[in-house]
Amino acid sequence: MTQQTPEPIRFAYWVPNVSGGLVVSKIPQRTGWDGDYNRELARIAETAGFDYALTQIRFTAGYGAEYQHESVAFSHALLAATDKLKVIAAILPGPWNPTIAAKQIATISQLTHGRISVNIVSGWFSGEFRAIGEPWLDHDERYRRSEEFIRALRGIWTEDNFTFRGDFYRYSNYTLKPKPAEPLPEIFQGGSSRAARDMAARVSDWYFTNGNTPEKIRAQVDDIRHKAGAEGRSVKVGVNAFVIARDTEEEARAVLQDIIDQADPDAVRAFGHEAKNAGAASPEREGNWANSTFEDLVQYNDGFRTNLIGTPDQIAERILALKEAGADLALLGFLHFQEEVKYFGDEVIPRVRALEAARAERKEAA
Numbered sequence: 615m616t617q618q619t620p621e622p623i624r625f626a627y628w629v630p631n632v633s634g635g636l637v638v639s640k641i642p643q644r645t646g647w648d649g650d651y652n653r654e655l656a657r658i659a660e661t662a663g664f665d666y667a668l669t670q671i672r673f674t675a676g677y678g679a680e681y682q683h684e685s686v687a688f689s690h691a692l693l694a695a696t697d698k699l700k701v702i703a704a705i706l707p708g709p710w711n712p713t714i715a716a717k718q719i720a721t722i723s724q725l726t727h728g729r730i731s732v733n734i735v736s737g738w739f740s741g742e743f744r745a746i747g748e749p750w751l752d753h754d755e756r757y758r759r760s761e762e763f764i765r766a767l768r769g770i771w772t773e774d775n776f777t778f779r780g781d782f783y784r785y786s787n788y789t790l791k792p793k794p795a796e797p798l799p800e801i802f803q804g805g806s807s808r809a810a811r812d813m814a815a816r817v818s819d820w821y822f823t824n825g826n827t828p829e830k831i832r833a834q835v836d837d838i839r840h841k842a843g844a845e846g847r848s849v850k851v852g853v854n855a856f857v858i859a860r861d862t863e864e865e866a867r868a869v870l871q872d873i874i875d876q877a878d879p880d881a882v883r884a885f886g887h888e889a890k891n892a893g894a895a896s897p898e899r900e901g902n903w904a905n906s907t908f909e910d911l912v913q914y915n916d917g918f919r920t921n922l923i924g925t926p927d928q929i930a931e932r933i934l935a936l937k938e939a940g941a942d943l944a945l946l947g948f949l950h951f952q953e954e955v956k957y958f959g960d961e962v963i964p965r966v967r968a969l970e971a972a973r974a975e976r977k978e979a980a
């Protein structure tokens with residue numbers, strides 16, 4: 615059922631606004647979580663051909679991520695430093711309510727001519743909620759709240775006299791002015807359990823999922839597109855991957871081995887324990903981290919599973935396989951961010967575009 619989109623696959627990168635890099639390992643990582651490093655990285659990514667940057671929201675330390683800059687504020691700083699890059703700010707229902715989020719994002723959208731988007735995350739780390747005095751809801755209740763959050767957000771952004779009666783949020787004749795600039799901020803969501811996929815089909819523009827094989831991605835895509843189609847909607851899909859691109863496959867594999875060998879076992883296990891509150895705590899026991907091994911958890915969104923590890927040619931072929939499985943976007947993490955984002959832009963993106971062009975030509979000829 616999956617149909618490859620004729621659009622070029624989009625590229626996003628994880629903004630390292632949280633310290634410790636994207637792998638829970640003591641391997642040296644040439645990266646930085648500060649503003650100067652990240653502004654420069656955003657400019658490099660924009661020039662390299664990246665479409666989006668995704669910032670992370672985190673309120674307390676987990677798995678060695680000791681320092682965490684706030685996502686919306688950080689996103690605005692990156693937008694101010696770039697011209698075309700779109701930045702996705704992560705928002706956590708609970709600490710945020712739709713009123714504040716709608717207003718904050720509308721202002722940033724106006725200031726940046728529509729380059730801000732949002733990622734509505736539903737929460738997996740109960741210790742974080744306890745630390746900041748937020749009630750910790752059951753897994754599927756978190757998604758029920760996120761769905762209302764998204765409906766309210768979109769309503770406030772698009773309607774005057776917005777009125778809404780939900781179990782979590784209520785509005786009476788509320789008119790936001792100014793509304794966001796065009797194009798309206800896109801609504802991404804993180805999460806891939808049954809509840810997350812159903813929510814994506816009903817309300818999200820984009821569905822983000824953890825790293826996985828093309829076969830497993832295809833199953834999720836088919837499920838979401840089938841349900842979204844029944845509601846007359848379409849949902850785009852972004853897949854996480856940790857990229858290790860090197861001139862030879864041996865070098866790339868050796869880097870992966872080093873990352874795993876130097877993994878911090880206590881931090882990885884502590885993270886694995888907390889992640890049990892995600893999909894594994896849902897009635898179906900599916901979703902992010904539900905079947906992750908120790909090795910998978912070293913990259914905290916299962917990014918090794920996508921296997922973008924090898925030479926630029928191998929990686930470009932595997933990105934095309936993801937696209938054929940229905941992915942619209944590859945969300946990428948790197949060990950040494952600035953230099954590897956540049957290398958990816960120089961060596962991998964042009965190969966992906968060449969493969970896309972060749973396949974489109976073959977299709978036309980057939």
Ligand SMILES: Cc1cc2nc3c(=O)[nH]c(=O)nc-3n(C[C@H](O)[C@H](O)[C@H](O)COP(=O)(O)O)c2cc1C
Pocket residue numbers: 669670671672704706733734735736737738803804805806807808809810822823824854891892893894896900901902903915945
């Ligand atoms: C690409 C992506 C980005 C995410 N970003 C964040 C984040 O910044 N902060 C956060 O607390 N959770 C984040 N999450 C976690 C999700 O919102 C969700 O809680 C988690 O994936 C569990 O989902 P599941 O139980 O539906 O599988 C992210 C997830 C994905 C896939």
